Amino acid sequence: MKMKKFKPVHNVKRQVLCIGLVLSSLIGFSQTTPENTQKSNQGSFYVYWGWNRGSFTNSDLQFSGADYDFTLSDVVAKDRPSPFTLKRYFYPPKATVPQYNFRVGYYFKENWDLSFGVDHMKYVVTQDQVATIDGFINNSGTAYDGVYNNDQLTIATDFLKFEHTDGLNYMNFEIRHTDQLLDYKNLNISIKEGIGTGFVVTKTNTKLLNIDRYDKYHITGYGFDAVLALNLTFYERFFIQTEGKGGFIHLPKVRTTASKADSANHNFFFAQFNVVFGYNFSLFK
Numbered sequence: 326m327k328m329k330k331f332k333p334v335h336n337v338k339r340q341v342l343c344i345g346l347v348l349s350s351l352i353g354f355s356q357t358t359p360e361n362t363q364k365s366n367q368g369s370f371y372v373y374w375g376w377n378r379g380s381f382t383n384s385d386l387q388f389s390g391a392d393y394d395f396t397l398s399d400v401v402a403k404d405r406p407s408p409f410t411l412k413r414y415f416y417p418p419k420a421t422v423p424q425y426n427f428r429v430g431y432y433f434k435e436n437w438d439l440s441f442g443v444d445h446m447k448y449v450v451t452q453d454q455v456a457t458i459d460g461f462i463n464n465s466g467t468a469y470d471g472v473y474n475n476d477q478l479t480i481a482t483d484f485l486k487f488e489h490t491d492g493l494n495y496m497n498f499e500i501r502h503t504d505q506l507l508d509y510k511n512l513n514i515s516i517k518e519g520i521g522t523g524f525v526v527t528k529t530n531t532k533l534l535n536i537d538r539y540d541k542y543h544i545t546g547y548g549f550d551a552v553l554a555l556n557l558t559f560y561e562r563f564f565i566q567t568e569g570k571g572g573f574i575h576l577p578k579v580r581t582t583a584s585k586a587d588s589a590n591h592n593f594f595f596a597q598f599n600v601v602f603g604y605n606f607s608l609f610k
Contacts, residue, residue: 366432366503368609371440373566375426375601376414379404379446382594386450386487388533390587395460395473397480402593405447405490421445424492426568426599428499436503443496444570444597448489454480465534486532487589491540495548495574497523503556513561517554523547525574531581531589539582546576546592561605568599 383399407413407423414423424447430440458478462470469484478484499521507514527545532538550572558564575592 365435367435369432369605369607370430371438371603371605372429373427373601373603375599377424377426377444377446377597377599378406379424380596381448384591384593387590388581390582390584392464393460393462395458395462398457398459400456401451401454402448403451405449426601430501438501438503440499440501441497442499443494446493446495446595446597448493450480450485450487452480452482452486456480462534467535469534484534486530488530489527490530491528494526495523496526497521497548497550499550499552501552511560513558515556515558517556519552521550521552525576527576527579529579529581533581536582539580541580543580545579546574548572548574558605564603564605566601566603568597568601570597570599571595
């Protein structure tokens with residue numbers, strides 16, 4: 326079998342140089358063409374709505390209460406996207422069921438904006454996975470009572486159900502910068518970069534040991550994020566945007582039962598891929 330030869334390095338450099346020259350020419354032409362009539366962003370607003378897919382790193386889940394204190398290590402969790410139907414995704418009363426993204430922003434400078442948004446993710450601990458448990462459980466009336474020292478345990482439904490499914494709501498403030506790539510006639514293409522921080526509201530569907538299910542909204546923690554987006558704007562108003570977003574979330578006060586003495590604590594990194602649709606507008610011009 327013949328080994329496939331690598332292209333010489335100078336050929337790769339030539340290709341990169343050619344691509345760079347083409348992009349530079351497009352950007353230069355778009356900025357000098359007389360048909361470029363884009364208005365200034367400064368002082369304008371935007372709003373968008375869309376959907377996401379999410380992923381999470383493994384986390385250590387610590388549960389504490391009057392009769393138990395234990396930690397499950399390297400717990401696996403996934404998102405839960407809603408099956409696509411027109412009614413589920415586009416009918417307003419059902420709009421908050423899927424994993425969605427909402428944001429409203431204000432351009433305080435031509436290429437800088439401040440925004441507030443809600444990233445509605447869903448975080449579901451995978452059932453029947455094997456995890457390491459360390460700690461103790463007393464007086465639960467189940468077969469799980471005992472002392473654990475780095476033992477292996479299957480997360481069965483009679484032991485634990487743990488889901489932020491309505492959901493893992495990251496309410497965040499971001500500052501974003503816009504780099505224009507192309508502005509020609511009725512099409513503008515740009516890249517946006519941003520960072521943000523905020524707080525997390527969860528509605529955690531929890532069933533722990535022999536304790537009644539708990540599922541109420543509550544503020545559970547905070548997060549940080551960074552985002553990179555590609556924006557296509559048509560006729561200066563309507564846009565489609567794809568986003569890659571990642572960050573860190575810490576939830577130290579997750580309610581697990583009706584008793585405030587019972588709680589869970591965990592943290593993880595997250596990643597999102599978002600597709601959103603939006604509108605630019607001005608209130609003062």
